Amino acid sequence: MKIIASLMPAFFGSAAIAASISPHHVANQIAPCTFTGSTGFDLLSKRNSSCQDIILSDLEVPAGVTLNLDNLNPGTSVTFTGKTVFPFFPAGWAGPLLSISSSSQLTIRGLPSSLLYGSGESYWDGLGQNGPITKPKFFQVHNLIDSVIEGITIFNAPVQVFSINGCKNVTLSGVTVDNKAGDGDWNAGKGGRNTDAFDIGSSTEVRIEGAQVWNQDDCVAINSGTNITFRNGLCSGGHGLSIGSVGGRSDNTVQNVLFENSVIANSENASPTSIPTGARIKTKYGTTGIVSNITYHNVMLQNITKYGIVVDQSYSPPSKNAPPTNGVSITGFTLVNVTGNVLPTGTNIFVNCGDGSCKQWEWTEVDVKGGKKSSKCLRVPSGASC
Numbered sequence: 511m512k513i514i515a516s517l518m519p520a521f522f523g524s525a526a527i528a529a530s531i532s533p534h535h536v537a538n539q540i541a542p543c544t545f546t547g548s549t550g551f552d553l554l555s556k557r558n559s560s561c562q563d564i565i566l567s568d569l570e571v572p573a574g575v576t577l578n579l580d581n582l583n584p585g586t587s588v589t590f591t592g593k594t595v596f597p598f599f600p601a602g603w604a605g606p607l608l609s610i611s612s613s614s615q616l617t618i619r620g621l622p623s624s625l626l627y628g629s630g631e632s633y634w635d636g637l638g639q640n641g642p643i644t645k646p647k648f649f650q651v652h653n654l655i656d657s658v659i660e661g662i663t664i665f666n667a668p669v670q671v672f673s674i675n676g677c678k679n680v681t682l683s684g685v686t687v688d689n690k691a692g693d694g695d696w697n698a699g700k701g702g703r704n705t706d707a708f709d710i711g712s713s714t715e716v717r718i719e720g721a722q723v724w725n726q727d728d729c730v731a732i733n734s735g736t737n738i739t740f741r742n743g744l745c746s747g748g749h750g751l752s753i754g755s756v757g758g759r760s761d762n763t764v765q766n767v768l769f770e771n772s773v774i775a776n777s778e779n780a781s782p783t784s785i786p787t788g789a790r791i792k793t794k795y796g797t798t799g800i801v802s803n804i805t806y807h808n809v810m811l812q813n814i815t816k817y818g819i820v821v822d823q824s825y826s827p828p829s830k831n832a833p834p835t836n837g838v839s840i841t842g843f844t845l846v847n848v849t850g851n852v853l854p855t856g857t858n859i860f861v862n863c864g865d866g867s868c869k870q871w872e873w874t875e876v877d878v879k880g881g882k883k884s885s886k887c888l889r890v891p892s893g894a895s896c
């Protein structure tokens with residue numbers, strides 16, 4: 511069952527602004543509106559149409575309900591302080607727990623030591639999105655323009671965390687995703703899974719700066735989009751920095767991506783059935799699309815359990831060992847100073863390209879060791895080595 515609290519869109523607010531002019535808020539001449547606890551949630555549902563400065567203090571969101579902050583007035587700021595609680599909903603639901611969509615010029619911030627608590631530990635069953643209980647996605651950012659999301663800490667996400675879609679010029683800075691408590695043995699029916707931190711689609715000019723992520727799936731997965739930067743980040747325990755899977759969707763272009771000055775570390779207690787990787791591009795078997803101008807610069811890999819660097823053009827094949835296909839081109843794949851280690855059971859580098867679809871690759875200062883050397887690399891373009 512999916513229930514979404516229907517918060518009034520900004521233009522439909524019934525309560526007239528009753529605030530006196532505060533000398534501290536001369537800019538917009540409006541006092542901040544503070545919402546606290548569960549009564550705060552109820553009040554927020556009827557929020558002032560003109561409230562430009564929303565403070566959410568120890569907010570308690572009802573179980574199975576979206577904290578819906580869509581259609582905020584352009585220029586609104588939303589500040590989270592204390593612990594925002596999204597309780598467990600035993601029947602399961604798809605979420606999102608929080609949506610901040612369809613607006614522009616927003617500033618969304620978490621004050622120091624604030625956190626958004628997703629009650630993931632009550633949902634985790636080692637099965638992620640495929641388990642018997644539907645788990646809510648966390649933070650939906652769709653159709654947001656010219657905005658900043660900063661200092662947000664996500665704690666115990668049930669499944670995927672940020673879903674960034676249809677956005678333009680959005681910076682996420684100093685975001686933390688702490689799903690450490692979700693490390694567990696999937697085979698024993700424990701732990702978080704599919705807890706991707708940042709899923710990006712159909713967006714332009716998205717910058718993720720200084721993120722710190724401990725999770726059990728992709729740190730970043732870009733399915734489509736242009737001009738995306740991930741810089742000064744730490745990704746631990748998950749599947750690293752990924753492009754894809756690309757192909758078979760409505761938007762199949764990924765262009766101008768930069769991953770820079772970041773560390774990808776995979777804890778040794780990651781599930782044996784996961785595929786923790788460092789840098790990855792996967793394109794879907796039998797589909798079409800464009801992947802171009804992808805750069806990994808100054809990226810350190812530590813204790814990667816499966817693949818250090820992997821490019822696979824046969825993702826999700828119709829049968830095991832189906833060959834890679836060439837409908838999605840990967841043009842301009844640059845690695846500079848990508849170094850580190852793979853565990854002995856893993857593979858340093860694996861490249862599996864379709865006929866003529868991998869071009870203009872330039873790898874310099876690539877030094878990934880500790881794991882096995884693959885004997886199955888196919889059509890490695892000049893400029894790269896396997």
Ligand SMILES: *[C@@H]1O[C@H](CO)[C@@H](O)[C@H](O)[C@H]1NC(C)=O
Nearest residue numbers: 525528529542543556557558
């Ligand atoms: C509207 O804003 C004023 C001033 O911040 C506040 O006193 C009042 O409770 C708000 N009303 C609602 C319904 O949030």
Ligand SMILES: *[C@@H]1O[C@H](CO)[C@@H](O)[C@H](O)[C@H]1NC(C)=O
Nearest residue numbers: 615616655656657658679680
């Ligand atoms: C991008 O968004 C930021 C933050 O709102 C804003 O300051 C900047 O002017 C925007 N850039 C462009 C090109 O509009």
Ligand SMILES: *[C@@H]1O[C@H](CO)[C@@H](O)[C@H](O)[C@H]1NC(C)=O
Nearest residue numbers: 713714715736737738765766
């Ligand atoms: C992406 O960045 C390039 C280079 O800075 C720029 O020329 C182009 O206009 C940008 N594209 C979009 C869609 O913002």
Ligand SMILES: *[C@@H]1O[C@H](CO)[C@@H](O)[C@H](O)[C@H]1NC(C)=O
Nearest residue numbers: 765766767768769803804805
């Ligand atoms: C390639 O991407 C980089 C960012 O990594 C950008 O600065 C550059 O302008 C892009 N090149 C082209 C030709 O768009």
Ligand SMILES: *[C@@H]1O[C@H](CO)[C@@H](O)[C@H](O)[C@H]1NC(C)=O
Nearest residue numbers: 771772807808809810847849
């Ligand atoms: C290479 O990248 C590492 C981070 O992985 C950084 O510490 C080092 O300074 C970089 N080397 C150069 C020559 O930029």
Ligand SMILES: *[C@@H]1O[C@H](CO)[C@@H](O)[C@H](O)[C@H]1NC(C)=O
Nearest residue numbers: 775776777778812813814853
């Ligand atoms: C990598 O594994 C080695 C050997 O188990 C361990 O000593 C080291 O602390 C690990 N490094 C990281 C960053 O986890």
